[in-house]
Amino acid sequence: MHTIWKGSISFGLVNIPIKLHAATENNDVKLRQLHKECNSPISYQKVCPICEKEVHSEDIVKAYEYTKNKFVVLDEEELEKLKKENEDKAVEIIDFVKLEEIDPIYFERSYFMAPDSNGGKAYALLRKALQESGKIGVAKIIIRSKEQLAVVRVYKEALLMEIIHFPDEVRNVQDVPNIPSEESVVKKELDTALMLVEQLTTIFEPGKYTDEYRTALMELIEEKKSGNAAVTGAIGKQPISPSNTTDLMAALQASLNKTAKKKPITRKKALKKA
Template sequence: MHTVWKGSISFGLVNIPVKLHAATENKDIKLRQLHKECHTPINYQKVCEGCKKEVQSEDIVKAYEYSKNKFVVLDDEELEKLKKENDDKAVEIIDFVKLEEIDPIYFERSYYMAPDGGGGKAYSLLKKALTESGKIGVAKIMIRSKEQLAVVRVYEEILIMETIHFPDEVRSAKDVPNIPSEPAIVQKELDTALLLVEQLTTKFEPEKYTDDYRTALMELIEDKKNGNKTVTASEKQAAAPSNVTDLMSALQASLDKTKKKKPAPRKKKAAKTS
């Protein structure tokens, strides 16, 4: 299981070296966009709207737009310094609370925690303390240059850390439009609804719920593949050098970037055809 973060978790004077492993994975089926004429994958260019030309990574700076078309530019050195001041590689448990006190709307992503570098005994101590007390730990952690609020709890005999939203990241339910006022409910209607709820009530068994759309889509893809209903991109075009970058890959790389990289050599731009 791939390690996504390595550091330590602390509560009081106890310090436990740990590794984080993603507890969930995205099973979405990713579909590529192809040129209908030659079936070559479509890519995206970083283009400056002002200059109307492609821009290389070394010519891009980060900025915060505080009003329409007005920006505060932040260079990599400033961001790196700020990151180092806040990134001490430690998950600091601030408080202990009951799990039921946290509404599910706050939960974001889950990570399994494994002991590292001889931290097994302290890891077991924290796990035992959480189990016996029935509490979970509220902590702070820096992940990918972003400070996160998180909870540490016991899940299937191991420690798990779940990042949660800060309060100001959760929108107010009062701002949701078109919510009707409470109408008068007829008792007979309510009794029927409660009866229906009772009839459908069961024990939660997650393995019985499946993604029917994903299953059907994969079956369709396999049927087309087995029936030789496939296309092949032109080798000449597919192998041609290109400095275009997949948009999502570029955005993710920008988030993960913590230091300057050597600029990639500028490649020839493909001739534009009419």
């Protein structure tokens, strides 16, 4: 597994060197966009709407828009300093809570925690402590320049770090439109609904749930491949940006000037000079 973060996590005086590995993956079928006429893949450029030219990475700065069209520009050095100051800190478990106290709306992404060199004993200790106490740890961690709130829990034989949202990242349910107020429910309808719930109640077995759309889409793709319906994308030329156009015009003019200087003298002009 690819390591996406390397550092240490501690609880009390126990320090555990760890590595994080993504626990989930996105298996969506990715579709490309082609030009209908020639089947060439469509590319996207970063273009400044004012200068009307392509903007390269080295010409882009980061900024915060604090009001409409008003920005505070942040230097890379300033961002790197903030990042370094926080990354240098070891991840510390600051609280222990019960898992059922956290609503699922807070959970965002899962990572497997693996012990780094000489961390096996402390790793096993934390795992056992969580198992015996029935608690999970709450911690903070910097991943990809963003401070994250996280919980550490036991998943089968491994420790799992769950990145969770900060409270201000969860929207207020009162802002959701058209939610009906408390209304009286007809008892007969409720009894029927409860009966349906009871009939459909079972033990959760994740293996029985599959992405039927993705399966059908892949079957369609394979069918079209087998039926010689595949197309070959056209090999396109690199698009010329406005800045390149200026360079091209200058090169053309220089070529014309050079050609004019080397133009052979005609017989008529030679006689005139004589």
